[in-house]
Amino acid sequence: MIAVIFTSTRSSADEDGYRAMAERMDALAREQDGFLSIVSVRDPATREGISVSYWRDEASALAWKQVAEHLQAQELGRELWYVEYATTVAEVTRTYRHPPAR
Amino acid sequence: MIAVIFTSTRSSADEDGYRAMAERMDALAREQDGFLSIVSVRDPATREGISVSYWRDEASALAWKQVAEHLQAQELGRELWYVEYATTVAEVTRTYRHPPAR
Numbered sequence: 001m002i003a004v005i006f007t008s009t010r011s012s013a014d015e016d017g018y019r020a021m022a023e024r025m026d027a028l029a030r031e032q033d034g035f036l037s038i039v040s041v042r043d044p045a046t047r048e049g050i051s052v053s054y055w056r057d058e059a060s061a062l063a064w065k066q067v068a069e070h071l072q073a074q075e076l077g078r079e080l081w082y083v084e085y086a087t088t089v090a091e092v093t094r095t096y097r098h099p100p101a102r
Numbered sequence: 103m104i105a106v107i108f109t110s111t112r113s114s115a116d117e118d119g120y121r122a123m124a125e126r127m128d129a130l131a132r133e134q135d136g137f138l139s140i141v142s143v144r145d146p147a148t149r150e151g152i153s154v155s156y157w158r159d160e161a162s163a164l165a166w167k168q169v170a171e172h173l174q175a176q177e178l179g180r181e182l183w184y185v186e187y188a189t190t191v192a193e194v195t196r197t198y199r200h201p202p203a204r
Contacts, residue, residue, distance in 0.1 A: 003103060003192045005154055007141055039202055041143050041152045050143045050152040052107055058195075072185075078200050086199045090105045090192030098180050102167045 001036065001092040002055040004064075008085035010047040010075075018081045022071050028069060029053060034060020046076075054092070061089060103138065103194040105156040110179075110187035112149040120183045123175050130171060131155060136162020139198075149185075156194070163191060 010018065022040075029035055034056035055061040064070060072083030077085065112120065124142075131137055136158035144151030157163040166172060177185065 003105070005107065005108060014135060035172075040109075040145060040152075041145050041148070041150050043143050043145055045146075046143070048141075048143050050141065050154060052109070052152060052190075075189065082200070084200060086197060088194055088197045090194045091137070092192045095190045097179055097186060098186060100185070 002061045003088065003090045003092050004053045004055065004061055005088040006053075006085065006088055007049045008049050008089075009050075009083040010042070010049065011081060011083050012047075013080050017076075021076065021081070025070060028040055028067065029064060030062050032060065032067070034063070047098075058089075058091075104163045105192045106155045106157065106163055107190040107192065108153045108155075108187065109190075110118075110151050110153075111149065111185040112144070113147075113183060113185050115182050119178075123178065123183070127172060128189050130169065131166060134166050134169070135143065136165070140171055144200075148189055160193075 026038060026040070029038055036054040036056060038051065038053040040049065040051035053061075053064075055064070065074075106114060128142070128196075131140055138156040140153065140155040142151065142153035155163075155166075157166065159179060
């Protein structure tokens with residue numbers, strides 16, 4: 001399983017456009033082959049956000065990066081929506097949960 | 103490099119105690135051998151948080167989990183501060199940044 005960790009700081013530009021894109025990308029990611037889950041948090045006060053998506057394998061994580069509509073969103077992200085961001089790709093080795101039975 | 107992804111939902115209990123612990127654990131993590139960086143975001147509205155810490159290797163990530171004061175915090179987390187949480191350990195394969203020169 002692959003984890004894609006996306007850490008970003010939102011600019012103050014285009015709040016409505018950003019929200020619409022974020023919802024659309026969440027929905028689109030869920031439709032992709034190999035998608036497992038996604039969790040996203042942003043603090044409105046600091047404008048910092050972390051989003052972690054989980055994928056079956058490297059190939060499905062890479063394929064998602066190249067989906068045309070996602071590429072357009074990435075370009076608008078660089079130009080408009082984010083002051084800065086980082087994407088880290090990592091291979092999951094283990095997970096602990098509490099409570100355990102979920 | 104190892105990423106430790108900690109995803110949690112805060113209970114409504116003990117706001118001051120939780121904040122003090124969170125600050126202390128952030129400071130204590132930074133003192134550990136093999137610590138590289140940490141980024142944490144919580145949305146006060148949903149009470150969901152994601153914290154990602156990066157470690158030189160598996161051994162330093164495991165050692166941090168076993169630090170006595172951190173073990174106490176983990177126990178209070180289970181009993182009091184968190185409705186639920188998950189910890190995922192992953193081996194970093196690559197990182198992209200924008201803007202690139204940072």
